[in-house]
Amino acid sequence: MSCEAVAAASMLWLASWSGASDAAPPAPAVAMAPASPLVSEPLFADIIARAGRLRAEVLDWKGKPLPAPEFAAFKGQLGELAALDMKGHVTLKERGTDGDLKCILRGISEDLPLKLKAVEEAANPSARDAALTDLAYLLNDNVEVITAPPAPPV
Numbered sequence: 001m002s003c004e005a006v007a008a009a010s011m012l013w014l015a016s017w018s019g020a021s022d023a024a025p026p027a028p029a030v031a032m033a034p035a036s037p038l039v040s041e042p043l044f045a046d047i048i049a050r051a052g053r054l055r056a057e058v059l060d061w062k063g064k065p066l067p068a069p070e071f072a073a074f075k076g077q078l079g080e081l082a083a084l085d086m087k088g089h090v091t092l093k094e095r096g097t098d099g100d101l102k103c104i105l106r107g108i109s110e111d112l113p114l115k116l117k118a119v120e121e122a123a124n125p126s127a128r129d130a131a132l133t134d135l136a137y138l139l140n141d142n143v144e145v146i147t148a149p150p151a152p153p154v
Contacts, residue, residue, distance in 0.1 A: 035148075035149060046084060047084050047142065047146060048142075048143050050080070051140075051142035052139075055143075059132075059136050063129060083109070101145060104141075108141065112138065115131065118134065119132055
C-alpha cells in the first residue's frame with residue numbers, strides 16, 4: 001500500500017471514532033468547595049476584612065522605610081485584630097466547636113504581637129522586609145483559615 005492510501009485509511013478509521021455519541025463528555029469545571037459558613041457572621045467577616053487590609057499595607061511597606069504615623073495607626077489596628085481573633089476563639093469554644101479553627105485563631109492572636117515586635121526590632125532593612133513578609137503570611141493565614149471550607153471530621 002502506498003503512503004497516501006495508508007494515510008487515507010487511517011483518517012477514515014479515526015474519523016469513525018470521533019462521533020458525537022462516542023465523544024467523552026466535556027470535563028466539568030472545577031467545583032469550588034463551599035466557603036465556610038462563618039464568613040457570613042459579622043465577627044468573622046470583620047476579621048477577614050481587617051486582616052486583608054492590614055496585609056495589603058504590610059506588603060506595600062516592603063523595601064521602604066516605615067511611615068511613622070501610618071505605622072503607629074497600624075499597630076493599633078493590629079492589636080484590635082488580635083483581640084478579634086481571640087474573641088473568635090472564645091466564640092467557637094463557647095459553641096463547643098470541635099475543630100482546629102478555634103485553636104488557630106488563638107495562635108494567630110498570640111502571634112500577631114510577636115510578628116509586629118520583630119518588624120519594630122529589625123536591625124536593618126533586609127531584616128525588616130523579612131519580618132514584614134512573615135507578618136504578611138500570618139495575616140493571609142488569618143483570612144484563609146476562616147474562609148476555608150469546613151473539613152470533614154477525622
